[in-house]
Amino acid sequence: MGNSDHFTPVEKSFLNDSLRNNKVNVPYIVVDNFPNLGMLTAFRFLEWVSKNPKGVISLPTGKTPEYFIFWTKHILENWDKENIIELRKKHHLVFNEKPSLADLHFVQIDEFYPIDSSQVNSFYHYVNKYYIEGLGLKPENALLINCKEIPLASGKSIQEIFPDNKVNLELRYREAQNPLEELQQESIFLIDNWCSEYEQKIRKLGGIGFFLGGIGPDGHIAFNIKGSDPYSTTRLTSTNFETQAVAAGDLGGIEISRERLVITIGLETITYNKNAVAIIFAAGEAKAPMVKDALELPPSNLYPASVLTHLPNGRFYLTSGAASLLKDSVDEYYHSGDWSQEKTDKAIMSLTEKLNKYAEHITLDDLRADQYTRLIPDLNENTVQSVIDSIKNKIQKGTARLGNEIFYHTGPHHDDISLGLLPYIHYQSRDETNISHYSVLTSGFTAxxxxxxxxxxxxxxxxxxxxxxxxxxxxxxxxxxxxxxxxxxxxxxxxxxxxxxxxxxxxxxxxxxxxxxxxxxxxxxxxxxxxxxxxxxxxxxxxxxxxNPAPKIQTLKGMIREYEEELVWAHFGVRTKNVHHLRLGFYTGAIFTEKPNRERDVIPILQQLRDINPTVISLAFDPEGSGPDTHYKVLQAIAEAVREWGKEKDLSQLKIWGYRNVWYQFHAADVTHIFPVSLNAMNTMDESFTNSYLSQVEASFPSYRYNGKFSSLSIQTWVEQLQAVQLVLGKPYFYDNESPRLRATHGLLFFKEMNVEEFLRSARELEKSTEGVL
Structure with a gap:
């Protein structure tokens, strides 16, 4: 985390003092969840603006700034209201006058190229809507990247020069082969010149004074992908697969983002002003590996965000999940609170991976030598066996047959349930006393x-x-x-x-x-x-x-996804009446989906709970925003519906199953159930996915982790989870087991069972952080 003396009053108000002070490249602060991350960032921004009312700012695009924008506007618009005054006092934002943003200079960070600036999915449009207009900045004080205004050869338009929207940067280095290529080559050099002029304009302003950016799946900041020169400046450049996968949602598919170049400020553009406040913010466990690399490994062009090392005022603002792999966070996990079997499981599983050693071969000396396993209370020869027994017990729970249950399986999007739980659902559906309902809560038309x-x-x-x-x-x-x-x-x-x-x-x-x-x-x-x-x-x-299409075409696209969902479950004999399509209204396809509200989004779920009367509810368990923002917003709505339902009937026997899929994963120590997945089950899931999710087979919107179908990535995840557990149980436990089901195991599926109180407790902090929007 760094020395607290280096932090500002606002930052100190968000510090978790219990975190230890291991060496990191850049100081960082951890908050509980995504909305609170936005609040911290907004308070720090306004603190900086109060001292730099004519400063130069550069703010990010995309979904990550959602709560930064919300909180900045909310604080300014309600500055003198009692609840905001109290909040400002709590976070040391106390000035005689409200900060004014009117005289700030704005620098756009990046843009796709080519793209029509009038398109709603252009960053130029985003900046104008959410920052220039949304925060009341002056257009004349903004340096923006308007692709239509960048001069091209012979004064021609983008479509005349690049008719297929493809820019071949090889023309920088080879001779043009025809008249069109000659125009394209000249245009590329004109764009390069424009980028140099853009860089000089930023430097004439003294450089960027306040920079805020996210971190990409390859560790990129702005569009400075892995491998970028720390001395890079504004330029036209290509991207990598990870970046293209993330951009696919903006551009309508990876087949489009794969062909687009980008204009981006460089890493040296960000660090040119050595007094700059430069903040990288990240939410969710999916970002944890990139954060760890940037903060704990030696600075390198492999970790672009490590360039903040050069700035005394560089910071990382993180959620607990995004910080979870940092040594401080790991130390905090093991040193705080009561010790549990979960901690023992996690410590010993981590040791087996570090030593690449099967648990049965871990010695007492190994345990005493490790900084975390040595903390296990009453450490003895049976400690490792307790972990082996714990994992075996989770497998026993996972393979236990259930009967006379009413399952209410929910998914934020179509395919979430299948990717998260299908082998287990299939296993339990063989008992005909069980009844299953499948409810997809949003229309998913954007896919x-x-x-x-x-x-x-x-x-x-x-x-x-x-x-x-x-x-x-x-x-x-x-x-x-x-x-x-x-x-x-x-x-x-x-x-x-x-x-x-x-x-x-x-x-x-x-x-x-x-x-x-x-x-x-x-x-x-x-x-x-x-x-x-x-x-x-x-x-x-x-x-x-x-x-974003017209509303009825949105619905028509969503109905395609609904048909696909019906096809999946019909593979297992489920009728369409048991596959429900809620189309919750907060999901609109806008860059920021609305916050769920009671009448529109909670009541439909509550009514289904009343009608179906489930004994088990499954849901995508993402309380921190590791995956798409729809996931945690759906989680909010389900939690509120369950809370309301609990006022009407006794829910003490209701079980909640939290599952995860391609966006984020559980650790074996964190779950209650482990289910063995056979090659046959993998094939069944992949076949049903391929045959049913017709719109997804070509993977137009893939995960950055895998260039292919989501079903293949789920299978890869199950295989990786088996490999981790095999280090604990040993391979013979599976291939030499008395149980044919365990002998056939080639992957493991994890999920966490909670009672209603446990589930609502996990969701409550997120609800509080959004000011009770439900």
Whole structure:
């Protein structure tokens, strides 16, 4: 964390004094969760502004600044209200006058290239909406990256020079082969010159005084990817896969972000002003490895954020999860609070990995020599066995058969439940006394690309014109018939997976699309249907990639995802009536999804709890925002619904299962249940994913960890979890076990069972930090 004397009054008010003072490259502060991270950053920003009212600021784009923007506006707009006065006193933001942002100079950090600055998914648009207009900055004091204003050869437009939006930087180094390449080569050098001028303008201002940025999956800050020169300046450059995967959500798919270049300020741009306050903020366990590398390893161009080492006022602001791998945090975990079996499990599992040694070979001397295992109370020859027994007990819990249960499996997005729990769900579904319901809480329309939608619409139109959608001829179809036989659409598709008839599978999808379009637009004739499909195709074709579509087209995209979800569970005999689509209203596709509220987002979940009366609820357990922001917002809404339901009935026997999937993972010590996954179960999950989630098979929005399908990444995660547990139990425990199920184990699935009180306690801090928005 660093010497507290180096921190400002605001920063000291957020310090956790119990953290130890191990050496790190850059001082850091840890808060509990994502919203509080935004609060800390906003208070520090306003503290700096009060002393530098005409200073130069550079603020980030994307989803990470959500609560920074919220808290900055909220504090300024309610400066003299009693609750904000108290909050300001608590965090030492006490001035006679409210800080004014009007005379600040703003520097845009980065931008995709090429991109039309008028597009809502451009960073130019973001900066103007949320910073220039949102915070009341003066446009004339802003240095912005407007791609349309960057001069190109012969005064031509971006589309004339780069008609396919591809910029080939090889033209910097080789001869042009044709007239178009000559124009492109000249244009690239003009862009390079513009970048140099942009850099000089920043330096004429004295450099950046207050820099705030996130940290990417490869450790990048701004678009300075892993390997960037610490002396780099503003430039046009390419990116790597990790960065492209993150940008895919902004640009409409990785097939687009893979082709786009970026203009970014350099690492030296950030550190040019040696008095600059430069802050990197990060939330969630997914960022923990990048944070550890930047803070604890020797500064290197492999860890771009380590460049903050050069700034006395450089800082990292982190959530507990993002800081979880730092030595301070690990020390804090083991030295504070009561000792538990969980701590013993984690300490010894970590030791087996450090020594690359099976637990049965760990000696008492090994335990006494390690800084954490030596802390285990009553350390003795049976200590390692207690960990072995603990892990075995979790496997026994995981393989125990359940009966007469009503499962309410929930997912923030489509495919979350499948990726997180499918092998275990399949295992328990074999007992016919169990009843399962699957509820996806958001429409998930952003995961459907325009290209995918257009293909389905064209196929549908073709089938209609050939007379292959026979239900259109039913006399009552446009009145009531379109609502019926949705299970038939699902069966039609799955039976043709079995027969391998691709054309009939496509026709099954078209059947469902016809029903959806008739329902959404209240159509009455086949002619209206054909005209509407053609109209939607024209609208989509005239849209830019990544554009948020009109509300009904959003819904239509979401209905594709809903059909996909029904296909998955139909693999296991689940009828469509047991697959629920809540489409909670906070999910809008905007850069910042709204905060959940009671009437719109909580009541629908509460009503399902009343109707279904589950004995088990499963949910994506992400109280800190490690994955997409939808995850923790859905968690808030479920927690509030459960809290309300608890006022109506006794929930003492209700079990809550927290699962994780491709975005973040549990440690074996943190879970209650471990379920063995066989090759057959892996294949079942992968097959159902590939056959059902049609919009996801090409992985337009992949994880930065893997360039491929999410199902493959889930399998990879299960295999890695088995490898960690094998160091404790030994490989013979599995391949030589009396149980055929354990002998067939080639991966492990983890989840955590909680009672209602435990679950609500984990969600309560997040709720408090958002000021009771529910």
């Amino acid at each position: 459907v690309t325009n290209k995918f939608l257009i293909k389905i619409l064209n196929d549908t139109l073709s089938f209609i014109k050939k007379g292959d959608i026979e239900m259109l001829q039913y006399p009552d179809f446009f009145e009531i018939g379109y609502k019926n036989k949705k299970d038939k659409d699902v069966y039609h598709y799955l039976i043709n997976i079995a027969s391998g008839n691709a054309d009939e599978k496509s026709r099954a999808v078209s059947h469902r699309m016809v029903r959806n379009i008739v329902e959404l637009w209240s159509l009455k004739t086949q002619q209206e249907l054909e005209e509407k499909i053609s109209e939607i195709i024209n609208v989509i074709n005239s849209s830019y990639d990544g554009q």
